[in-house]
Amino acid sequence: MLSILFIGNSFTARNDLPGLLVRMAEARGIKIEHRLISVGGASLRTHWNKGEAPDAIRRGRYDYVVLQEQSTLPVKNAARMKENVRLFDEVIRAAGATTALYMTWARRDTPEAQRAITDAYASVGLELGATVVPVGVAWQKVLRRPAHPVLHDKDGSHPTTAGTYLAACVFLATLSAQSPIGLTIGVEGLPDRDLDLLRRTAAEVTRSRATR
Numbered sequence: 001m002l003s004i005l006f007i008g009n010s011f012t013a014r015n016d017l018p019g020l021l022v023r024m025a026e027a028r029g030i031k032i033e034h035r036l037i038s039v040g041g042a043s044l045r046t047h048w049n050k051g052e053a054p055d056a057i058r059r060g061r062y063d064y065v066v067l068q069e070q071s072t073l074p075v076k077n078a079a080r081m082k083e084n085v086r087l088f089d090e091v092i093r094a095a096g097a098t099t100a101l102y103m104t105w106a107r108r109d110t111p112e113a114q115r116a117i118t119d120a121y122a123s124v125g126l127e128l129g130a131t132v133v134p135v136g137v138a139w140q141k142v143l144r145r146p147a148h149p150v151l152h153d154k155d156g157s158h159p160t161t162a163g164t165y166l167a168a169c170v171f172l173a174t175l176s177a178q179s180p181i182g183l184t185i186g187v188e189g190l191p192d193r194d195l196d197l198l199r200r201t202a203a204e205v206t207r208s209r210a211t212r
Helices: 010-027 044-050 052-059 078-094 111-128 135-143 161-176 192-210
Strands: 002-008 032-038 064-067 098-102 131-133
Touching: 002 010, 002 052, 002 098, 002 161, 010 032, 010 161, 032 052, 044 052, 044 078, 052 078, 064 078, 078 098, 078 111, 098 111, 111 131, 111 135, 131 161, 135 161, 135 192, 161 192
Parallel strands: 002 032, 002 064, 064 098, 098 131
Antiparallel strands: none
């Protein structure tokens, strides 16, 4: 069994990413217990200052604590983002848990920002020995295909159900070492060909990063 605390905002809460991950893990024979602490539009510093998230880490017995930074901060101020992660990582380590970094994606109108997002998460992950969940890399790979499921919602920022499904597949492969390929768990409105593409992409991205 895995116990996971998610700390973030609507990028984590939208379409119930934690709940979808639980369903996928159950299909692989793995039980996940989770808690989500989410504040709309919040940065990790907001969560730190509010106090609920650090207190939950100290009181809980989690295997992983997933940190999702405000989506544009790694681009606008990577140094600040890394400071926020370091604050949480110290508390997470003291509680005997592992820090997992939810690498998010660039907004639809600024795809070139993905490099800065990827670099920010990868560099602080390497510095701290944290687990990086490369969702943004998987999104980038899918979006480069000439025909692909729509990942961005109408606002050009939040995920559609397809975007959340891809994220959950990456989480499954990263945190449980289970391949999403062949999963029978789907989401309403997504055809099998799209689900298969999302599963295969998540598997490819996590496999390639694990073998570096």
